Amino acid sequence: xxxxxxxxxxxxxxxxxxxxxxxxxxxxxxxxxxxxxxxxxxxxxxxxxxxxxxxxxxxxxxxxxxxxxxxxxxxxxxxxxxxxxxxxxxxxxxxxxxxxxxxxxxxxxxxxxxxxxxxxxxxxxxxxxxxxxxxxxxxxxxxxxxxxxxxxxxxxxxxxxxxxxxxxxxxxxxxxxxxxxxxxxxxxxxxxxxxxxxxxxxxxxxxxxxxxxxxxxxxxxxxxxxxxxxxxxxxxxxxxxxxxxxxxxxxxxxxxxxxxxxxxxxxx
Amino acid sequence: xxxxxxxxxxxxxxxxxxxxxxxxxxxxxxxxxxxxxxxxxxxxxxxxxxxxxxxxxxxxxxxxxxxxxxxxxxxxxxxxxxxxxxxxxxxxxxxxxxxxxxxxxxxxxxxxxxxxxxxxxxxxxxxxxxxxxxxxxxxxxxxxxxxxxxxxxxxxxxxxxxxxxxxxxxxxxxxxxxxxxxxxxxxxxxxxxxxxxxxxxxxxxxxxxxxxxxxxxxxxxxxxxxxxxxxxxxxxxxxxxxxxxxxxxxxxxxxxxxxxxxxxxxxx
Numbered sequence: 001x002x003x004x005x006x007x008x009x010x011x012x013x014x015x016x017x018x019x020x021x022x023x024x025x026x027x028x029x030x031x032x033x034x035x036x037x038x039x040x041x042x043x044x045x046x047x048x049x050x051x052x053x054x055x056x057x058x059x060x061x062x063x064x065x066x067x068x069x070x071x072x073x074x075x076x077x078x079x080x081x082x083x084x085x086x087x088x089x090x091x092x093x094x095x096x097x098x099x100x101x102x103x104x105x106x107x108x109x110x111x112x113x114x115x116x117x118x119x120x121x122x123x124x125x126x127x128x129x130x131x132x133x134x135x136x137x138x139x140x141x142x143x144x145x146x147x148x149x150x151x152x153x154x155x156x157x158x159x160x161x162x163x164x165x166x167x168x169x170x171x172x173x174x175x176x177x178x179x180x181x182x183x184x185x186x187x188x189x190x191x192x193x194x195x196x197x198x199x200x201x202x203x204x205x206x207x208x209x210x211x212x213x214x215x216x217x218x219x220x221x222x223x224x225x226x227x228x229x230x231x232x233x234x235x236x237x238x239x240x241x242x243x244x245x246x247x248x249x250x251x252x253x254x255x256x257x258x259x260x261x262x263x264x265x266x267x268x
Numbered sequence: 269x270x271x272x273x274x275x276x277x278x279x280x281x282x283x284x285x286x287x288x289x290x291x292x293x294x295x296x297x298x299x300x301x302x303x304x305x306x307x308x309x310x311x312x313x314x315x316x317x318x319x320x321x322x323x324x325x326x327x328x329x330x331x332x333x334x335x336x337x338x339x340x341x342x343x344x345x346x347x348x349x350x351x352x353x354x355x356x357x358x359x360x361x362x363x364x365x366x367x368x369x370x371x372x373x374x375x376x377x378x379x380x381x382x383x384x385x386x387x388x389x390x391x392x393x394x395x396x397x398x399x400x401x402x403x404x405x406x407x408x409x410x411x412x413x414x415x416x417x418x419x420x421x422x423x424x425x426x427x428x429x430x431x432x433x434x435x436x437x438x439x440x441x442x443x444x445x446x447x448x449x450x451x452x453x454x455x456x457x458x459x460x461x462x463x464x465x466x467x468x469x470x471x472x473x474x475x476x477x478x479x480x481x482x483x484x485x486x487x488x489x490x491x492x493x494x495x496x497x498x499x500x501x502x503x504x505x506x507x508x509x510x511x512x513x514x515x516x517x518x519x520x521x522x523x524x525x526x527x528x529x530x531x532x533x534x535x536x
Contacts (some may be wrong), residue, residue, distance in 0.1 A: 144417060146417050147415065147417055147526070147528075149412060149414050149415055149444075149446075149447045149528075150447065151447045151448040151451065152448075153444070176417075176421070178417075179417045179418065179419045179524050179526055180419040180420075180524060182471045182472075182473065182524055183419065183471070183522045183523075183524065186472075186522070192473075193473055194473060195469055195471060195473070195524075196469075197467040197469045197526060199465040199467045199528060201463055201464075201465045201530075203450045203451070203463060204450075204454075205450065205460075205461055205462060205463070254451045254454070255451075256447050256448060256450055256451065256463075258412075258415070258447055258465060258528065260415075260417075260467060260526065260528065262469075
């Protein structure tokens with residue numbers, strides 16, 4: 001009985017988590033579909049969260065997925081093997097600014113939550129652009145932590161969000177990059193650049209987004225920089241606890257949370 | 269020749285302005301259509317910008333448009349007479365918290381850019397709710413100046429935007445209300461409340477939005493509080509000029525501007 005109950009619960013929970021992940025993935029990736037047979041480069045695949053989206057939404061593509069972290073790449077391989085076993089993926093371990101592929105050898109580039117980590121995003125985009133055939137497309141998706149709006153407002157919550165932004169800047173990245181992806185792509189030589197803001201809004205009427213986005217995506221992301229923020233003197237244990245508690249308050253009934261990602265498509 | 273040229277230019281300009289207004293109106297109002305014969309209350313019609321949208325998008329409705337400003341109401345009448353001469357509109361001069369209509373006498377309520385000006389929005393919403401028949405809908409649209417993201421970033425620009433927020437707070441309003449419309453409607457007793465963020469994003473690839481939103485809507489709105497902000501010691505002429513110049517920079521090539529309004533629908 002007990003085991004059955006636990007299994008039943010786990011199945012329900014697993015289904016619920018998959019559904020909420022799908023809702024968020026639809027928002028970002030629902031309109032990205034590549035023609036069968038096309039050769040696509042995912043530059044910076046990380047642990048494969050988006051790789052699975054690419055190969056399931058465009059099942060006929062030949063995907064090259066590259067990442068600089070061997071550990072991430074191993075996780076991505078596992079994830080794709082489990083979730084999309086029929087996908088044709090060539091895995092490459094290396095820096096996306098120095099990939100061993102011929103000029104104009106890809107039909108499409110896909111770069112999701114990657115530019116935010118690069119000190120020189122335009123230079124990286126120029127290098128990637130050379131790998132794209134003329135007329136091929138690039139799709140870039142980036143968040144922007146400046147778009148985090150929530151109720152109730154809280155200076156303590158804003159302070160922990162700013163720790164995330166400072167932490168990323170200290171690593172040479174830019175957590176506020178979403179708003180400037182269009183100028184970056186234009187500067188790298190892409191044309192017909194079109195920006196599509198994708199706004200997630202969560203309140204008690206959409207509990208799967210409260211849980212899937214506010215709690216498990218945004219607050220979890222903020223939580224990941226707790227130690228380094230306190231070590232760097234940007235916060236204290238008490239201030240951090242207050243900031244997180246206030247963010248969690250936005251996920252309770254009566255609270256709201258808003259965040260915009262920028263999906264930007266350009267053409268070589 | 270010269271006269272023809274000038275007229276031709278003016279016609280083109282008029283058409284362009286109408287088109288950009290329509291693009292923004294579609295974003296906010298495109299999915300608001302009321303069934304013919306339904307009785308609709310626009311609470312706080314102002315100078316009639318949304319009134320025209322309502323009667324042209326739902327041509328068969330019987331609209332009551334109310335506003336507390338006699339001067340605004342006169343402009344709204346003129347605008348509707350010019351742009352939708354066949355519309356059936358009953359105009360009412362008075363406070364939306366004290367309207368002379370029977371309980372449950374409206375099928376739909378429409379409240380656009382109004383709650384932001386009220387010191388007690390929940391009380392106002394409760395009063396309005398009593399005018400709505402059970403099962404009837406309320407549609408609320410509000411901006412949130414916290415959603416203003418732009419490139420290049422600028423502390424001077426942020427300072428003038430904050431003048432707008434402070435100025436509205438000093439008048440008893442809330443320029444950051446968009447994020448909390450759902451809890452307000454829930455607190456006033458509406459059910460099935462659903463929030464739809466409507467995000468405007470403008471850069472050089474969409475010049476009609478740069479002109480129609482960044483320049484003629486947002487920067488113009490900020491500009492309207494210059495005198496009172498300087499008089500109140502919130503800014504100086506030099507700081508103001510710098511802030512506006514930096515906002516105008518976001519409307520130049522290479523600049524971007526993002527703003528979210530919240531469209532929220534509930535049911536009595």
